[in-house]
Structures are given as structure tokens and as C-alpha cells.
Amino acid sequence: MKKVLKIIGIFLGIVLLLLALSPLFFESTMEKLVKKTIDNNLNADVAWGDFDLSLFRSFPDAALTIKDFSVVNRAPFAGDTLASGELLKLNMGITQLFKSGDDPIIVDALYFENAFVNIRVDSTGQTNYDIAIKSDAPLTDDSEANNGFIFDLKRYELKDARINYLDEKTKTFIRLTNVNHTGTGDFSLAQSELDTETTALVSLQIEDIEYLSANEVALDAVFQMDLENQKYTFLENEARINALPLTFNGFVQVNETNNEIDLTFKTPSSDFKNFLAVIPKTYVKELDGVTTTGNFTVDGMLKGVVDDTFIPKMDIKIASDNASFKYPDLPKAVQNISIDARLQNDTGLLKDTYLTIGGLSFRIDDELFTANGSIRNLTENALVNLALKGTLNLANIEKVLPVEMEQELSGIFKADVTTNFDMNSVENEQYQNIKSQGTASLTNFAYTDSGFKNPIKITNANLAFTPGNIQLKGLSATSGETDIQASGTIQNLIPFLMSKQDLKGRFNLRSNTFNLNDFMSAETTASEGATKASEATTTKETIKIPDFLDATLDFSATKLIYDNLTLDNAKGTLRIQEETATINNVTTSLFGGNIALSGNVSTKGTTPTFAMNLDLNKIDIAQSFGQLKMLEFFAPIARALEGDLNTNIKLNGNLNSNLTPVLTSLVGDAFAQIITAEVNPQQAPLLSKLGEKISFLNLDRLSLRDLSTALTFNNGKIQVKPFDFDIKGIKVTAAGSHGLDKTIDYDLTLDVPARYLGGDVAKLLAKLDPKDAETTTVAVPVGLNGTFTSPQISLNTEAAVKTLTQKLIEKQKQDLKDKGTDILRDIVGGGATPKDSSATGGTTTPKTTTQETTQVVKDILGGIFGGGKKKKDSINGSN
Template sequence: MKKVVITIAVIVFVLIAALIIVPVLFKGPLLKKVKTTINEQVNAEVEFTDFNLSLLRSFPNVMVELEGLTVIGRDQFAGDTLVAIQSLATDISLSDLFGGEDFTIQSLRLTDAHVHLKANASGQVNWDIAKSSSVEEETASSEESGMAISLQEIKVRDLSMTYADEASAMVLGLLNTNLDASGKLDGTITHFDLDGEVGEFKFTYDSVDYVANTVLKVRSQLMADYDKMNFEFGETTLHLNELPLDLSGRFEMPSDSMYFDLQFKQPQSDFETLLAMVPQSYQSYLEDIKTTGQAGFEGSVKGWFYDELYPAISTHIYVNNATLNYAGSPEKVEKITLDGKIEKPEGGLDLLTVNVSKAHAQIRENPVDARFSLSHPMSDPAFDASFSGKIDFTRLAEIIPMDSIQLQGLLDGKLSVKGRMSAIEKENYEQISSDGAFNFKDFKVKTPAMTQVFEINSGQLKVNNKAITLSSLDAKTGQSDFHLNGQLSNYLPYFLMDKTLKGTFKLQSDYMDFNELANLMVTEDTVTTTVANDTVYAFQVPAKLDLVFSSAIKRATFDRMDIRNIEGTIEVKDQMLALKKLNMDMLQGQLTVDGSYKSTEENKPFFDFNMRINKVQIPAAYQSFGMVQRYVPIAARSQGLLSTELKFNGQLTEQLKIIPSSLDGRGFFNTQDLQILDSPTFDQIKNFIKKEKLKNVRIDDFTAYFNFEDGNIKLKPFKTKIADQDVSIHGNLTVEQMLDLKMDFQVNREDLTTDINNALGFLPGSQNIQIIPITVDIAGNLTSPKVSLDLSDAKKQVQEEVKKSTKKELENAVKNVGDQLKKLFN
């Protein structure tokens, strides 16, 4: 008995050792075989990070796994990844392993796989990577490889596959796919129980998403004949989102082509079942509803799929006399009718047709009817669509929950459009048939993207193939009112081809609040903290617009300015807002503006303006213009009138403040009746000029010219009178607000202080001195500059007059000259 136990233990030990050692011994030969087989058969860069063998995981079979598998194209697809798989595993029998050459794939397990199929504009495809060879070579290779497929288990986790066709601008995607299939082998035939889900099915054509956020599920009994590559569906249910469809039929893959013969049909003919087709992201809107009426969805796919040959497609969706009513709502949508078909015979995708021959719904006495057809979608889309009806948005909002969107008012109108895309591309608009008219009444809309309610008291639109004409629009948002009429042209290319929308309008308004309008649309940069109501933020001028507005606005508010009688032209083009000869009354004066405002991605707009301001009150200008506050702070203590002309450009912050270092330009300004009150600067020269002259300093009218260079100001010399004294002024102000200003005074002797006049009286020849030159240097930070006096010219003048005196005059005054000179110049 003891020997038996020892023998069994030895056998168990040997088996366990074999399970561990055998994969190690055979990993090298199999790795070599796999790499050799792949490299011989494909024209691509194939790599994998690891290759694993295990007898323990799939005993009595051998588990073979490739990790980090990638297939990257060559030639015209060089660098494009065709396949990227985290893990690809299968099982082969021990006999196949020890047999050396032949082995059969019995299972397939795929984890985290991405497949990118691509056809370029020339029709070449990136999955055609098999090396070309003769039929005899292919047969010999097949015989030599000894590799057979007899799948009984398939597991797929997180597979995403996309197909992109550059020539037709089409993208097809099956994303986040999971699949489980297990079966029983009967000769070459396997009977599968299949359970799968596509997390998102999407179809995009010409950058337009026709199918998105759609979930596909399938539960099926599938028969697979690997010998003939035939696959037939037994009892099968397909879910399109939550819509169940019975699926039957078969498909074949005899070579590199495929043949389909599939049928699907909604099992229950009711409207509620059909609503399950709505994407999951919108299913919450269908909670707590009651429906009546018949509805259905059915179709078939039949024919060959090879290169540009696609199978025939036939789908039909219908709704008959249905109603929709939300629980607790007093209103309902009734008489809902729909008949739509998507069809294509066997052949190219350009044979596809879409035809919604009838669509109808109504709320009480307000009906809506529509139809739509599309053909030749790939070569030259031909479309024919119409809409007519009345929509009472107030009642509609009571029937259908709209989250945070608020809609009220009545829309009554009709529109029909018929033509081909080629006519639009060639701008042959006479070949497009378009006609319609819409009336708005008591219309209100408010969305989370808007900071204010937008109201249309009344409005009328007329549409033809060339233009949309707005004959009258009486609208309001916030405190601003609009009376607008005009015309939009090029609208078909704008909506269908992303071309530029053109238009000309006349805008009239009794009052516009530009502070509100500049922040009408909510952006990611919108400040969420509490801010002042008059805060203004930079706004983005929309792209693809070429609009002209002739404006006549009686009153407006911008920043803190009250503006009257605005007249001029506003143009919107190339994401730029241009003002042309825009005249207005403001700050008790007049302003004329020519210039532009151009948006940037960083929301720091560029500007280029020519402004002419005529006789505005200086205190009001200081309160209203940040530029005056920055560069002329002394205006806060000033009274009088200011006129100026500025031609300057630069960049603005997000708060519409000028970035000083960006400023370039030139200009001039002049003043009338200028008076500076209680200036600390002039107070510092009271030792030379009588104090009563310096308390409220009067400055004669003058004109001064200056330049902006990178935010620095260079003030050219100009002359005026300050406190009745002739003065010449020039200087510079840096972008860091460092001031260097010189004022060369010619001070009248009678306006000098009593002490200075007494001192001069002792000097011989002083009777000839009626003007004293004094230079005032103002330097340092603009907000608190230092004032210093330069009396060198005054000293020279006194010395020259003294020298002219007679010997007797000098002898009489010699005793007092030294003391008085010290008093005068110290």
C-alpha cells in the first residue's frame, strides 16, 4: 500500500511538473512558428509585446496568447494602425502541440481591441495586407501551414471597430462591443448560443451624424458551417436601443465577398414599442407617458457585398393615428402619422433613397405636416422637403418636458425646398425651388446658454431660393429693443455646405444696453461669482458671417456711458466687427468712430480704431474712459471741454481693457476752458508763483500732438498759458506709467511771490527783468510724481542784467547783493 501511494505521488508530481515545464519547452518553437507564419502572409508591420503558453488555464488543451498585438500599415498607409489588441488568446489540443505542424483553433478570446478600417480617396483599403501569390502557392501554403478553424467558444470584451471611407466622407462605427458565444461541434458545423452588445453604433456622412448614441443588442441561436463559411440565424432577437426586432436569415462568406439574406421586424405593432428606438440619452423624456396607435419597423438586407457592391436594403417605419400624453398634462399630441422608407437595390450606395412621404401631428387645432425625400446621396444629393403648420410653443411646453428650456409663443408658416446639391455648389440657385413664409407672435425663448430671455412680439419671414427676407421683426431682450428688417442671402450654402451667410439689415432701437448684449450668450469663461451689473466681457464674433447693419439707435448704454443718437454702419465679417462712420452724442459732446474689433481664440480681441471726440466734459471723460484714467489721472481734478482725434490699435483683455504694451498709434487733443482744481503738483511751486494763482489753475486753450509706441507715449512740444504764465510742455510716459515731463515757464514778474520780488528789487538792473524762466520737472510714477525746479536759466538772466549795471549802481547795492542772491536762488 505504501508503494502504491508513493507511485501515485510520483505520477502527480511528474504531471504537475509537466504542466509547468512543457509550455516553457514549447514556447520557443511556437513563438517562432507564429512569427514566421504572420510575416510570410502579410504586408504590414506586426508586433506583439509577449507570447504566452499555459497548460494550467485550459487543460487538457494548451492556451496560446498574444499580448500587445499591433498591425501597422505600409506604403500609402504607413504609420496607420489597422489593429491594436491588448490580448488575443486561443486553445489548441495537446496532440496538435506535440504533432508539430498541424493545429486547430478551437476558441477565440479578444480583450480591449481597436480595429480601424480605412479606404482612401483613391479606393485603396488598409486591410488588404495579404501578400499576393499564385493559386498554387496559396494552396501549398495552406497545406503546409496545417492551421484549421473549428471555433466552439468566442469571447470579446471591449472591441471598437470603425470604417472610414475618404471618397464618400462616410464613417461607420461599432464601439464598445462585447460578445459571448459558446457552441457544440457537429462535424464542420457548430451550433452557437450567442449574446452580444454594441455600446454605440454610429453612422456619419459628410460630417453629419445620421445615427449616433444607438445601442445594438443581439441574442441568437447561430449555426456556423466553417467548411462552407455559411452562418444561419435560428431564434434571434435584435434590440435597436430598446426596440426589439425579430431577426431571421443567413449570411455567407465563400471568399473575400459576403452574401446576406436577412429580415427583421418589430414583433409588436404599437406606438409605445416603436418609441424604444429613441437613443438611451433621451429615454428619460419618455418616462410617464401614455400612448395609443399602431406603429412598426421592418426591413431586409439581401445581396452581395464586395468592393463597391452593396446588398439591397429595404426598411419601412410607420405610425398610424397615434397619440402621446404625459401623465398629469392637460394637453396631448394626437393624430400622429408617419410613413418612411429607406431603400436601395443591390449595387452602389448612390442608389440609396430616403422617402418620408407623410408626417403629421397636431395639438388641438394646430396641425404640423412634413415630408422629405433624398436620392443619389453619394454623387449628387437630390432633395425634396416641405413643412407647413402651426406650433403653439406654450402648449407644447405643457406636453413635452424641456428641462431648463423655456418656450412660448406661436409659429405659423410653411416652407418647401427642392433641388440638387450640385446646383448649390455651382451657385446655380435658379435651379433650386424654395418658397416659404413664417409668422412669429408673442414668442419667447430662454435657454441655459442665454443670460436673458429673447422675445419676439411679432415678426415675418419670407423665403425663396435666393434669400430670406425679414420684413418686420419687433424684438426685445433684457432692456434692449430691436426693430429689424432686411435680407439674408447665400443661406442654402451656409446651412448645407458650411459657407458664409450674407445679409443686409436696417436696425432701429429706442434703447440698447450693450453691457447686457455683450454677455447675452453664456460661455465657459463666464464669471460665476457676483459681479457688478455693468461689467463688460470680450465676446466672440461668429464665423461664416458677412452681415451689414445700418443702425439708428436713440439711446444706448455701454460700460458706464450714456450714449444718444447712434447712427452709422456696423459690419460683421471674418470674425471681425467693423464700425464705419458711427456717430453718436455722449458725455455732452459728439463721438465719431471708425474701426474694427476682431475675435481671437484666447478671447483677447484685437482692435484698430480712429476716434474723433468733439467737446466732451473732461470729468465725464475721466469717469467713462479707462484710457483717460490710465494716462491722464490729473483729469480727475479737471474741468472744461476736451476734443481729440486718436488713431490707435492694440489688444484687449477679456474684460475689454486695453493691454498697455500692445498700444500703437498717434493723435492730438485740445482743450477749452480747462481748469485744474487743487493740484498737488502745482502746489509744489507756490514758493515762486502767488498762491492765489495756483489754487484753481486756469490753462489757456491748446492743441497737443502725441504718439503711442508699444504703450509708451511721446508728447510733442506745445505752448499754452498756465495761471496766466507762458509755458512750453513736452515729455514721455512709459508703459510702466513712469513720467518724465518738462514745463518751461516764463513767469511774469508781477505774479512772483512777494519775497522773490523784494529780493529782485535789491539787484541792480532788476527793473529790466519782467519775465523769469523757470523749468518744472515732473518725474516718477504717474500717480505720485516728484516735482523739482530748474532755475539755471533764471540765474543766467539775473547775472546778465547785473553785469549791465553801472559801477556806481553796483557799489550802492554791493552790501545786499550776496544776501539777496542767496534768498532768490535757494
């Protein structure tokens, strides 16, 4: 016995060793065979990662495993991925490995894991899955094309697959996700049964309308397969759409030129709970515990061929009569539910598909709502005929259905409206073809959305429908501090609701208080720190112009609040289009004066932008420059002024998230005129330091009445063109620039009467004609640099010396010529007699006189402007 067991053990060991080593002999051969089969049969680029052959994983079968595979199209879909996946496994009998190179290998099972299939049909009808190599030569049993693999499947499986189908011609997009499918049968037989189980999430979109969104579908079915005639007949089966059960009878047959369908389907029971099952679970959650009365049935038929011209004829009826439902944890029930809808096609032509709603009605409490109508010519220019009538309390939606709404709703909606239109007229904005009549109203409506800082509350809104026009009879609304009264005309309410057009119209809007801060929204953004592990969040207040409005508003507001400003009696015209607000003829009162404004603001891009023309008339300087950062930037020194100002400003630039200007982005120009102004030098360090430096300047006597200047803005700098003003009879000419960082670069020229320059100069002037002495002035250049809070003041005394010297010398020459006397002799010579001209035969030379005069002037001005410093004297001031 021990000897027998030993022999058996040795035999099993040899078998296991052969099983373990056999892939070393067959794997390379199999990979070459797979590649040869692909090259002979597919017009596509196929690639994979690992290729593995095992005799253990599917014992007693051999398992061929291909990982990370892809099938990429060639022209005309070059570069498109037709299919890919993490794993493809082919099972086959071990004996298949020992076949000769001329015999095909028979595959018994296929297994796909995390596969993706991407099917496309372009606008010309070409398909990306038509990749089989076509050959005109007839195939024979000995043909090379028969070499490779034959799929006589017994089982196949897809696990966690994704399938996309896009038909560009009909603009149809079907997306299947979480696809799990198994099939068990025998594809080697001409007649057999195939047992399948399928689950998936289905989404369906036709053009811009999404009809299904991740709806759960399942099908457990047994099919009779007639592989010779490609005919598949439903036997035992049950399908589920969400939780709605359906059963099918009939067959699908694949022909050479078309597909033939003959199917009927219906709900296996008539419980009204079947209706709730159609609604995605996202909205209605579980149906356990829901009590229902009445019935709900689906009964349908599809019969005909499917090809480039025809679809199956159809007749699908949905019906319910006097039904109700109530969720156990909700306070209210929906009662008196009646549904009579029918989808039909009697010709097999797609355009002849139509929907009839014989009646749809329901009641919540004592409020009845009904609808009926039809939609014909569904796939081309749809013809819509609908009627709505009844009352709906929006707050009851959450009291009858366990819906997870994005925001709470409340309010009473009433409607008695009929409408008749075609979709071409809707899309082409031919509003005269939209025939609507009736009334609709909304009262006590409250709406909360993240796009608005405060809830929007509509006390009442009344609409009157007439052909081609909808009148907003009245609207009363509030949000935060804001109150609104509005009326006007809506051009396209139905196109706005039906085809996502912008809401168009013209409205009159009145408000006692309109606070723009009420329409800010909070956005939270994450900012990374020095390391990825540290993150901080910041909150920004943003204002967004609605992207669905294409409207004109003629508005007036007793009080308009923007940021920290309050504008009185604001009125004008506002045009909103493509997230851009354009304002015209806007007038208001602010800072004790009047303002006229035109321009635009756009929030369409990542960075909001603006352009404006602002006319300020007789505004209070202290108030305006104290509260408007933009004006303070224009002229920081203005905080020391008290009086009135006129200015016209033309600017464009970027805006912050709360629609305040980004000062560094400003480009434009301005003209400013100070009407009257008193000066407080202590409010401006620059003025105070200037007064300390030049002792004879009495800034209390600064006169800015009727001062005018022009300014240019660019790259955070303001360039100021030359302007003049007066300080106690001293004319001052100023020009230069300053920046957002409060740096300054200005040049002043003080036209100083010579008599202000002290006693020594007065002695010089005493020899002049009194009239000349009174009018003689000195141009004193002053440089202003540094910042407004820490100014640097430089005096160019050398230029002043030259100016005064030249004037005195010119006067001296003139007097010598006219009178033969030297008016400076006594002062320059200190009373001494100059060298005897008779000894030399002449008088004092002009060169000597010039040098002496210049030296005297230098000494005088040096003492006045710098304590004896020569030429330039620069003093750094501090705050």
C-alpha cells in the same frame, strides 16, 4: 487500499508538477513560433509585452496569453495602429504542445479584451487591413507557410472592444464602442452553425452629418455557415436598434470580387411603441408605462452585390396610421400620428437612392403639424422638395416627451412653406436656385442659453418666403433692459439650417434702450493655488460675438449702454462676420458733446482685439476723464480741469473679457485740443506741488484755452509732443511721457519775465532801458519725475543763471560800447569806487565784470528757487 491511494496521489502529484513545469520548456518555443508565423504572413509591425503559457487557466486546454499587443501598419499607412489590445488569449489542446516543428498548431478558441481595431480606406481605395503577405507560389501540404497556427475555432469572444471604420473616399465614419461579442461553432467543419450574441453602441457620420450617435444595437443570431462557399445564412435571430426589434431572413455571401446580399427584415410586431424605441434613450428614457394606440411597422429588403460600383437594391418602408402615445407622468399626449416614408434604390447605383415622405403628421391638443416631400439623388447633388404646414407650441415638447433639453423653450411656431432646392446651390451660395414660398412666424418665444446673461424673449417674428429671398417682416424682442425692433432680408435661412452656413442678411435694427451688459455670459475658470489640493474659482463676465452671423445691421438706439456709460442717440452701421464686429459712421452724444466712431472688435482669438478711430467733439473734460479709464490714462492731470475738449484718437490693442481695453497693449496716436478749461490745482498733487515750489506761479491764472498737442501710445507709455500754455503771462513749454503706472518724465521750460524774480533783479533791470527791462525774460528749466500722486520737481537754476547773466552782460557790453558807462557799477561795487583806472592805465576788465555779474545773478536766483541752494535743487513732493 492505502497503498492504492498512495500510488494515485503520487501519480497526481507528478502530473501537477509536469503541468506546472511544462511552460518552462514550451513557452520560449511557442513565442518563437508566434513570431515566425507573423513574419511569414503579415506585412506589419507586431509587438507585445508579456508572453505567457499556462496549463491551468483553461484546463484541460493550454492557454497562450499575450498582453499589451499592437499591430502597426507599414506603407502606405505607415505609423497607423491597425489593432491593439490589453489581452489576447489562444486556447489549444495540450497535445498541440508536443507536435513537431513541422506540424501546425490548431487553435480552438480566441479571446480579446479591451481591443481596438482601426480600419481605414483612403481616397484612392487602398485599405490598411490588407496586410497579408501575398505569394505567387502554390501552397502544398508540406509548404513552410503551413507551419505555425491553424484556427479551427470552437469559440471566440470580444470584450469591451472598440472598432473605428473611416472611408475617406465616401467620407463615411462608423464608430462602434462597448462592443461585446461571442461566437460558438465549429470552424473545422465545412457546414456548421454559428451561435452569436452581440451588443454595441453605434455612431454613424457621413460627411458633416451625424445620423447615429451612440445608438444601442444588439443581435442574437444563429447562422448557417458554409465555409467552402463563404455563405452565411440567417436562421433564428432578433436584432434591436435601441429598443426597436427586427428579424432577418436571407444570406450574405463573400465572393472573390464582390459580396452578395439577399436579405429581408421587418418588425416582429406592429405596436406603435416600436417607433418610440427608435429614439435614443437619452431623449425618451424608458418606455415602461407608456400607453400607445395604432401601429408602426418597418419592412425592408436589400438584394444585390456590393463592390466598387454597386450597392444592393433596396426598398425600406416605414409606416404608421392614426397612432398616439402618452407618457404616464406627462400631462399631454401626441395624437393622430401618421407616417409614410420610403427609402428606395431600384438600380443598385448609389446615386439613385431616394427618400419619399408621403406624409408625416401629428397633433398636440388642437394644433396639427404636417410635412411631406422627397429627397432624390441622396449621395451626390441631393434634390430636396419639402412642404411644412401647421402649428407647434414649443412648450409642449417637454409635456409630451421626457426629453432632457439644454434650455427651456416656449413660443408658438406657425409655418405654411414649400421649398425646392439642390444641395450644390446651397453649398455654392446660389440662392437664386432656392425656390421657397410661404410664411412662417414665431410668437412669445423665450430662449435661455449659457451664452447669454439674460433670457431672449421674442414677442413676434414674421418671415415671408419668396424665390431666392426671405423677408424678415418684423421682429420684436427683449433681453434684460434691451428692446429690439428689426426688419430686413435673410439671404440663406435654408443653407443656414441645412449646411451650417453662417446666417447672412441685412437688417434695420431700432432700440429705445440697448444695454450691451445684457449680452454678457458668465464663465467659471479654475485657478490652482500653491498646492494642487487648494483650488479657487473665479467668475468672468465675457461678451462673445456670435460665430454664426454674417450680417450687416443699420442700427439706431435712443440710449446705448456700454459698461457704465450711457450713449444718447447712437446710430451707424455694424458688420458682423467671423466673430468680428466692424462699425462705420457711428455717431452718438456723450459727456455733453458728440462722438464719431469707426473700427472693429474681434472675439475670434483667445484674446479679443480692437482697432478704432474715435473723434470726440466738445466733450466735458471732467465727465469724460472721470468715467473713461482710457482717457484718464491719456492725461491723469486732466481730472483738475473743468471745460471742453476736442480729440481724435487712433488706437489698436487687446481687450479684456468684457471688451474693455487692456491699457498696456495700446498702440496708436491722438491729437487733443482743449477749447476752454478752468483749473483746480487741489485736484492734482502735481500742480499743487509745482505751485508750492515756484512761488511766483499763480496756477489760478493758468490758461489752457486752445491748447493743442499730439500723443503717441506704445508699450504702456504715452509720449507727448511739445506744447505751450500760459500761466499769468509766463509761457510754459512742456514735453515728455508718462506710463500706465502713473510714472512721469516731463521737461518744462518756463519763460519767466525777469521782473517776476524779485527786488534785487529789479535793481539790475532799473539801469536798463525801460522797454528792455519789460521784455527781458529768463528760461527756467523744470524737471517733473516720480508719479502724478507723488511728484519730484527739480529746478535747473544753473541754466537760469547762465541765461540771465548772458543777457545782462550782453546788454552791458552794448551800453559800454555806446555810452562808455557801466550800468552795474553801483550795484556790483556796492556804491564803492572801483580801482583807479588811471593807476593802471585802463578800466575794469570784462572778465571781472562777468564774474561779478554772474555771482549776483546766482545769489538772486538761488534765493528765489531754493533758499540759497546752488545749481540744481530737487524736492520730493508727496501726496
